[in-house]
Amino acid sequence: MAKTVKNIYRSINANKLRLFTIALVIAIGITSFNGMVTAFVHMTRTYDKAFEDHNMASFTMQTANPGGTGEDAWIDYVNLTSFINEFREQEPRIKAYELRIVYNTIFEIRGEKQNGQIVAMNTRDTEGNFREQPAVNGYRILSGTPYSELSRYQNVCLVDAHLGEYWKLEPQEFIAIGDSRTPFEILGVIGSPEYLINQGPFADIMPSPRRFGVVFLPLRAAQNLLGVQGKVNEISVLLEDGLSKNRREEIAGNLKDFLETNHDLKLSDPVDIDNQASYWLMRLDIEEAREFGIVLPIIILGMAIGGLYVLFSRMVVAERKDIGVAQALGYDRRTIILQYLGISMVIAIVGTILGTLLGLWFLSYFSPLYVDMLTIPFEPEVTIEWPIVIAGIVIGILTGLIGGYFPVRGSIQPLPAESLRFDPSLHITTGKIPLIERIIRKFKINPKVTGLRLPLRNIFRSKRRTFSSVFAIIVSVSLISMAFGMIESMDESLTFYYDVSENWDLRVDFSEMPTNASQIARSLKQNIDGVSDITYHLLSGATVTSSESSQKKQVSVVGMNDSDGYLGHTFDFHAGEWNPDGVVLSVPVADALHVGLNDEVNLELPKLTKLVSTTPLRAHFELVNITFQITGIIDEFNGLVAFVGLDNLISASNFPGEPANTLLMKIEDPTPERLDMIREEILAKYGYNVRNIATKAEQRSELLELMDLMYNIIYIVAIFAVLLSCAIVYNTIYISLQEQKREIATLLTIGTDNRKLIRNITVENTIVTLIGTVFGLIFGWIMLWFFMRVILNMEFFRISLFISNKTIIISFVLTYIGVLVAQYFPLRKTLNLNLAEATKERVV
Amino acid sequence: MSAVDVKGPKISLEGMVTLEHVNRVYYMGGHTIHALKDISLSLETGKLVVVLGPSGSGKTTLLNVLGAIDKCDGKITVSDLEITRLNKKQLTKYRREKCGFIFQFFNLLPVYNALENVEYAVELASKLSRKETTNRATEYLRKVGLYEKRHHFPSQLSGGEQQRVAAARAMAKNPALLLCDEPTGELSVTEGKQVLSVIQNMVKERPDVLTILVTHNQKIAQIGDVVIRLRSGEVDSIEKQISIPAEQLSW
Structure with a gap:
């Protein structure tokens, strides 16, 4: 045993740098596993706790026409309270409920208008006592003060963290809310589990706080603001813990039936907590990042196994005669295997310890980064997750076992004589002229024996050797091209979206929907210099279904x-x-619905049933199903979108006149200064109804800010990729040169000068790098597809996969630099060989 | 013999090879090993010099310092050139153009067939055309009896055949010094005799070449014209003898 330990120590000492690089690969794998998986465990737990502590509603239910006016828009608070209490007598699993106003409106913050949502709750409980927190959907005060007893009589508000952070809002500042621009004093900034991710409607891809913000008001203040005294439009219900989604939906359905049947109320379908936009997105985000956190280490550790396999299989070949001698001296096969396994275990343990420590450091960096990027007001606690640490250790050690055992087992011969007879220099050659050389000879190209012929022969001298050399390059190129490809795919998709798809220079969003859009468009074109084209869109939400x-x-x-x-x-x-009579769907929607060109789909759209007023627009809606034939399928960045002809949408929606939410303009010579000038001109002429005028650059930068987290993850992957590549390439090149030590010594002895030798080895490695690059780019593309389409399968975005020529060159150049650096150290050692000894070495 | 065109002293190998007070000391694991102790020799071309001695006597070290693959103290002059004063680049050129090596373990390039192995050395050492290089390599393979197997790779040749290819490689570049380090050490008696026979023939054919063969086998030493006995790094004796043809040897 002591001898085995001594032998393990000797082997490690002799190969310490190469073994360390493999330990580093394992460390990177374990780091990413520990860091990312733990980060998402923490976040899941933290947010679960946040939802639990703040009594996140099990389901919510709005009135049938929550944005409108009339009977189906509002319900009397007192009546609804008694109806629900009546229902609670037959359904004891309702723990608490809250009657709220949730209403989309306009805010004016520091003179700038924007869309937003007010959420209003009673500051008194059912007994009439003041309370700081509602019974359902509570929040956490991040700065300022909560409501006071007097708040119900005052125009005060609490702003959600995302909006507060965006505008850097402070307590005592004022924000104007609603059509009447009523000023409300900000009491504080709050974090609400209901709005962990700043998400309004599902259809709006990653809304910026500039386009969607949430402000919390006392119920009475909101009722006064909206002119609906004593009314609410939403029921939030908290059920007992541990109920399944089916049970929750059953109770929600029963409540809806009860209220509609017994009390003649008109309500929309209940929304379960699992389908609540922010909650759903948060889960999706965490789940996708968790998958990423598992898949990435699998790939890295898979490469570590590959690296260990290559290293050990070649180490065993090189030491086969020593193994034969050891066997002849009486060591049994098991002892020798144990010796090699001991080496791989030491590597794995060093890598795992390093990875675990780095993982904890990475965790302390990653979790706050994630929280910061999404402006999430609930900070996860960074604690050591022992089950994950232990899983990481097991995975790390398994990596060592698998990578070490199989090549060793396969290489140790049952009879020592077989090992003793073995000549590695002959083993690592096929003794054949490679196909490529035979092909080029057909073209009368016959490289010199002292020139290109030697590197060509060396490359293809044995399948295993060629495979391991090319494998290292493939790993390197594929990882680098995938990582850069991810960034480029995102950039390219965004660039295409904003440069090509979005064919406008200025976009005007209205506060109130005008019904004379064509007149406004004509007027703008006539009165403002430089407007070359102008059009308008009507936007609506819809649910698309198909019979397929x-x-x-x-x-x-x-x-x-x-x-x-x-x-x-x-x-x-x-x-x-494009055909204005049909519908154009995006690829993700068409795929999800299993429909193709010329198939029919149903769009469930809101149809106006009663127009109360046009300015401001107040109307009653019902949902109608309209069948459209698919005339086009688009592959664009915006994944959840459908385009129809304006006339069809107006007729389906039953809007009067020529309604539009948005005006789009092409500007001659659209320099930023010119766009600013036109923006000012429009605001001056039509300011009363203009909510926002945006340039594409502004919209794009908002989106990029929101995507920072993803970019950060990708940059981390890219750094891992380059580190991994260096480690694996170094190992393989080192082994290749070590295997050829006697040959190199012979070449030097018979008079090959250093320059020619370096040139031949560099040519050999360059050709290997070129071959590996071709396959590496193919694998890089496959991995890119896997990460972007399988792991980060977000249907909001349709990201076209893209690897630029620049990335192809960068992948090659970075790998090639790695190869040159990797060949430098062993080559320097080889060139200073003791030729007398090296030419007599029995083993390479 | 033509001069070697390198910067520094011109190399010419006409005349004698002399060693004056050559010492080689190794330091291994805290121990000092005196591999060569004050060796002074004068050797003539056209002879087969056998260096004989037991293991550790310094015979291979002597061969290595002559072939400029090991360093030493003292003075080694090959003709009028003091090789112990050459720089690294000049030594490479000296080895390339003037020394032929036959190693104990053959040391053929496994990726090249027999012909290519010989061609490599010729191409490296001369400025012959591709065709002339091939012709020269083929000629030498024919001399060592391996013309038929010229396209065989080392893995397809026996040990003796590999060593004969190594001999062809060493001689085909027209060296001035042919240095053979235990060339039969890895071979059977029959194969060994074939290889020694090839070396003897080369000596006969090339009176301008000084051939030095290192062995620990007294019987093999009988093929030499001169036998230098080494013991513990010192010259024990130098004897001239009438060489016996390798075919008549038995060990």
């Missing part, structure tokens, strides 16, 4: 107006074409 699938997709429907050939959008068709 049971799935439903909530999408943003854009009613496209063709203004003299200008649509404001350039389609990138996967199939078909």
Whole structure:
């Protein structure tokens, strides 16, 4: 045993740098595993706790027409309280409920208008006593003060953290809310589990706090603001813990039936907690990142196994005669295998310890980064998760066992004589002229024996050797190209979206929907210099269904107006074409619904049933199903979108006049200064109804800010990739040169000068790098597809996979630099060989 | 013999090879090993010099310092050139153009067939055309009886055949010094005799070449014209003898 330990120590000492690089690969794998998986365990637990502590509603139910006016828009608070109490007598699993107003409106913050949502709750409980927190959907005060007893009589508000952070809002500042621009004093900034991710409607892809913010008001203040004294439009219900989704939906359905049947109320379908936009997105985000955190280490550790396999299989070949001698001296096969396994275990343990420590450091960096990026007001606690640490250790050690055992077992011969007879220099050659050389000879190209012929022969001298050399390059190139490809795919998709798809320079969003859009467009074009094209869109939400699938997709429907050939959008068709009579769907929606070109889909759209007023627009809606034929399928960045002709959408929606939410303009010579000038001109002329005027650059930067987290993850992957590549390439090149030590010594002895030798080895490694690069790029593409389409399968974004020529060159150059650095150290050692000894070495 | 065109002293190998007070000391694991102790020799070309001695006597070290693959103190002059004063680049050129090596373990390039192994050395050492290089390599393979197997790779040749290819490689570049380090050490008696026979023939054919063969086998030493006995790094004796043809040897 002592001898085995001594032998293990000697082997490690002799190969310490190479073994350390493998330990480093294992460490990187374990780091990513521990760091990412633990981070997401923490976050899941923290947010679960946040939801639990703040009594997140099990389901919510709004009135049938929550944004409108009239009987089906509002319910009397007192009546509804008694109805629900009546229902609670037959359904004891309701722990608490809250009657609220949730209403989309306009805010004016420091003179800037923006869309938002007010959420209003009673500051008194059912007994009439003041309370700081509601019974359901509570929140946490981050700065300032909560409501006081007097708040119900005052125009005060609490702003959600995302909006507060965006505008850097402070207590005692004022914010104007609603059509009447009523000023409300900010009491404090709060974090609400209900809005962990700043998400309004599902169809709006990653809304910025500039487009969607949430402000909490006392119920009475909101009722006064909206002119609906004593009314609410939403029921939030908290059920007992541990109920399944089916049970929750059953109770929600029963409550809806009860209220509609017994009390003649009109309500929309209940929304379960699992389908609540922010909650759903948070889960999706965490789940996707968790998958990423598992898949990434699997890939890295898989490479570590590959690296260990290559290293050990070649180490055993090189030491086969020593193994034979050891066997002849009486060591049994098991002892020798144990010796090699001991080495791999030491590597694995060193890698695992290093990885665990780095993982904890990474965790302390990653969790706050994630929270910071999403402006989440609930900080996860960074604690050591022993089950994950232990899992990491087991995985690390298994990596060592698998990577070490198989090559050793396969290489140790049953009879020592076989090992003793073995000549490694002959073993690592096929003794054949490689195919490539035979091909080039057909073209009368016959490289010199002292020139290109030697590196060519060396490359293809044995399948295993060629495989391991090319494998290292493939790992390197594929990882680098995948990592950079991820960044480029995102950039390219965004660039295409904003440069090509979004065919406008200025976008005007209205506070109130005008019903004379064509008149406004004409007026703008006539009165403002430089407007070359102008069109307007009507936006609506819809649920798309098809007979081919049971799935439903909530999408943003854009009613496209063709203004003299200008649509404001350039389609990138996967199939078909634009036809105002049909519908154009995105690839993710078409795929989810299993539909193709010329198939029919149903769009469930809101239809106006009663117009109360046009300014401000107050109306009653009902949902109607309209069948459209698919005339085109687009492959664009916005994944949850459907385009229809404006006339069709207006007729389906039953809007009066020429309604529009958005005006899109093309500007001649659209420099930033010019766009600013036109923006000012529009605000001056039409300011009363203009909510926001945005340039594409502004919209894009908002989106990029929101995607920072993803970019950070990708940069981390890229750093891992380069580190891994260096480690694996170094190992393989080192082994290759070690295997050829006697040959190199012979070449030097018979008079090959250093320059020629370095040139031949560099040529050999360059060719290997080129071959590996070709396969590496193919694998890189496959891995890119896997990460972007399988792991980060977000249907909001349709990211086209893209690897640029620049990335191809960078992948090659970085790998090639790695190869040159990797060959430098062993080559320097080889060139200073004691030729007398090296030419007599029995083993390489 | 033509001069070697390198910067520094010109190399010419006409005349004698002399060693004056050559010492080689190794330091291994805290121990000092005096491999060569004050060796002074004068050797003539056209002879087969056998260096004989037991293991550790310094015979291979002597061969290595002559072949400039090991360093030493003292003075080694090959003709009028003091090789112990050459720089690294000049030594490489000296080895390339003037020394032929036959190693104990053959040391053929496994990726090249027999012909290519010989061609490599010729191409390296001369400025012959591709065709002339091939012709020269083929000629030498024919001399060592391996013309038929010229396209065989080392893995397809027996040990003796590999060593004969190594001999062809060493001689085909027209060296001035042919240095053979235990060339039969890894071979059977029959194969060994074939290889020694090849070396003897080369000595006969090339009177301008000084051939030095290192062995620990007294019987093999009988093929030499001169036998230098080494013991513990010192010259024990130098004897001239009438060489016996390798075919008549038995060990």
